[in-house]
Amino acid sequence: MASTRAAAIILVALICGTMHCHPAAAMKVDTTGVAVADGLSLGFYQDTCPFVEHIVEFLVGEAFKKDVGIAPALIRIFFHDCFPQGCDASVLLNGTASEQIQPPNQTLRPTALKLIEDIRAAVHSACGPFVSCADILALATRDSLVDAGGPSYAVALGRRDALAPALPNITNTLPAPFFTVPQLIKSFGDRGLNVTDLVALSGAHSFGVAHCPAFEDRFKNGTDTNPPIDPKFAATLKAKCAGDNPVGTVTQNLDVRTPDKFDNKYYFDLVASQGLFKSDQALFHHSATNRTAVRFSLNEGAFFTQFAISMVKMSQMDVLTGTQGEIRNNCAVPNKRVGIQTAAGNNDGLAAEM
Ligand code: HEM
Ligand SMILES: *[C@@H]1O[C@H](CO)[C@@H](O)[C@H](O)[C@H]1NC(C)=O
Ligand SMILES: *[C@@H]1O[C@H](CO)[C@@H](O)[C@H](O)[C@H]1NC(C)=O
Ligand SMILES: *[C@@H]1O[C@H](CO)[C@@H](O)[C@H](O)[C@H]1NC(C)=O
Ligand SMILES: *[C@@H]1O[C@H](CO)[C@@H](O)[C@H](O)[C@H]1NC(C)=O
Ligand SMILES: *[C@@H]1O[C@H](CO)[C@@H](O)[C@H](O)[C@H]1NC(C)=O
Numbered sequence: 390m391a392s393t394r395a396a397a398i399i400l401v402a403l404i405c406g407t408m409h410c411h412p413a414a415a416m417k418v419d420t421t422g423v424a425v426a427d428g429l430s431l432g433f434y435q436d437t438c439p440f441v442e443h444i445v446e447f448l449v450g451e452a453f454k455k456d457v458g459i460a461p462a463l464i465r466i467f468f469h470d471c472f473p474q475g476c477d478a479s480v481l482l483n484g485t486a487s488e489q490i491q492p493p494n495q496t497l498r499p500t501a502l503k504l505i506e507d508i509r510a511a512v513h514s515a516c517g518p519f520v521s522c523a524d525i526l527a528l529a530t531r532d533s534l535v536d537a538g539g540p541s542y543a544v545a546l547g548r549r550d551a552l553a554p555a556l557p558n559i560t561n562t563l564p565a566p567f568f569t570v571p572q573l574i575k576s577f578g579d580r581g582l583n584v585t586d587l588v589a590l591s592g593a594h595s596f597g598v599a600h601c602p603a604f605e606d607r608f609k610n611g612t613d614t615n616p617p618i619d620p621k622f623a624a625t626l627k628a629k630c631a632g633d634n635p636v637g638t639v640t641q642n643l644d645v646r647t648p649d650k651f652d653n654k655y656y657f658d659l660v661a662s663q664g665l666f667k668s669d670q671a672l673f674h675h676s677a678t679n680r681t682a683v684r685f686s687l688n689e690g691a692f693f694t695q696f697a698i699s700m701v702k703m704s705q706m707d708v709l710t711g712t713q714g715e716i717r718n719n720c721a722v723p724n725k726r727v728g729i730q731t732a733a734g735n736n737d738g739l740a741a742e743m
């Protein structure tokens with residue numbers, strides 16, 4: 390125990406020597422008004438892994454320097470983890486029953502899945518197997534969002550990892566890009582997210598990419614203008630996707646204005662009828678969502694504040710805590726059922742696993 394603690398201190402000394410441990414640039418949103426889910430807390434790893442946040446922040450920062458696409462990749466994986474059955478790292482499990490091979494996985498980026506496992510390995514080698522993959526994903530998502538220019542917020546910790554992937558009928562509750570606003574409201578409402586959360590979280594399409602099959606309904610029929618699409622934009626998409634051979638090789642930026650930056654320009658796209666998916670553009674045209682979409686286009690601060698609050702809400706959906714689930718020793722595979730798992734903080738049950 391003493392040696393792993395010493396290793397953690399050395400790692401953090403290295404990290405803090407090469408970067409600011411507290412980047413002050415990001416807009417920090419106070420989300421303490423959002424209720425913290427039972428079993429989660431801000432200081433959860435204070436005794437078992439006090440530097441976990443610094444380790445995650447450092448490794449995400451290194452990955453972001455090499456590939457800014459890691460930020461949209463992570464936030465989408467997080468959405469696909471939390472939305473169907475809760476933030477339990479079930480989406481990270483590979484293998485034959487994996488959520489990753491089900492249709493809505495829609496091209497989750499393998500580099501980001503690997504990054505989470507690499508961070509887990511670093512955190513576990515510094516502290517022992519106390520930190521869950523679900524918590525690492527929640528932290529890494531927040532840190533990459535900040536790296537890309539987005540708001541920062543506190544992440545309460547203590548999530549545990551699912552023992553198995555979600556069933557296909559659960560994964561299929563993820564919304565589709567051709568959904569109408571009433572369908573989106575129903576889909577989010579079923580998961581405890583309201584209309585404001587829907588409009589704010591859709592702003593995650595401020596960065597990252599899509600593949601032609603996800604948006605071909607925007608130009609295939611040429612005259613399909615419900616919701617409206619800028620005809621020049623439709624023509625550009627059509628020409629681009631004509632070269633999508635084999636299917637799935639062409640990518641299109643979700644936000645045509647600032648494709649890699651997390652900002653409120655996504656809502657400018659909607660005002661200009663240049664939202665990529667029907668589910669994006671429709672937000673600007675339905676009376677239940679258009680006022681909020683317009684407000685976010687005019688006021689980035691209001692968008693950032695609501696986005697942070699909605700992310701905190703989503704990051705606490707149906708979490709496993711206490712003795713539920715497990716702390717996975719590899720984010721891609723469930724642990725071998727050799728002994729009884731205990732909650733982080735109780736060293737006894739975990740000693741056998743180290
Ligand atoms: C409102 C309903 C939503 C729908 C219908 C939707 C649909 C999609 C689709 C179809 C793609 C493109 C997949 C591909 O072709 O590769 C995509 C990408 C993406 N989505 Fe969503 N999404 C929704 C909400 C969200 C939310 C709530 C978040 C996060 C908070 C999110 C974050 C992203 C990001 C960042 C990407 C780009 C991923 C990358 O570049 O790797 N989406 N989404
Ligand atoms: C799943 O991940 C494990 C550990 O990284 C690896 O050994 C295994 O080959 C992977 N399985 C599949 C089907 O990708
Ligand atoms: C997602 O599913 C598709 C097809 O179902 C598969 O080809 C792809 O490898 C999967 N992606 C990941 C990251 O597992
Ligand atoms: C999914 O399927 C399982 C098993 O077939 C069932 O118990 C569960 O109620 C279903 N859930 C939903 C949301 O359809
Ligand atoms: C094109 O329009 C027809 C008739 O309105 C519709 O059935 C079809 O689904 C549309 N195709 C696409 C790709 O949207
Ligand atoms: C929102 O939509 C309603 C109904 O279509 C319309 O009356 C209203 O002016 C729109 N508001 C904004 C801010 O676009």
Ligand SMILES: *[C@@H]1O[C@H](CO)[C@@H](O)[C@H](O)[C@H]1NC(C)=O
Pocket residue numbers: 583584585586698699702
């Ligand atoms: C929706 O939830 C947000 C928190 O994300 C809250 O501030 C807002 O009051 C709620 N709006 C409605 C219409 O219930």
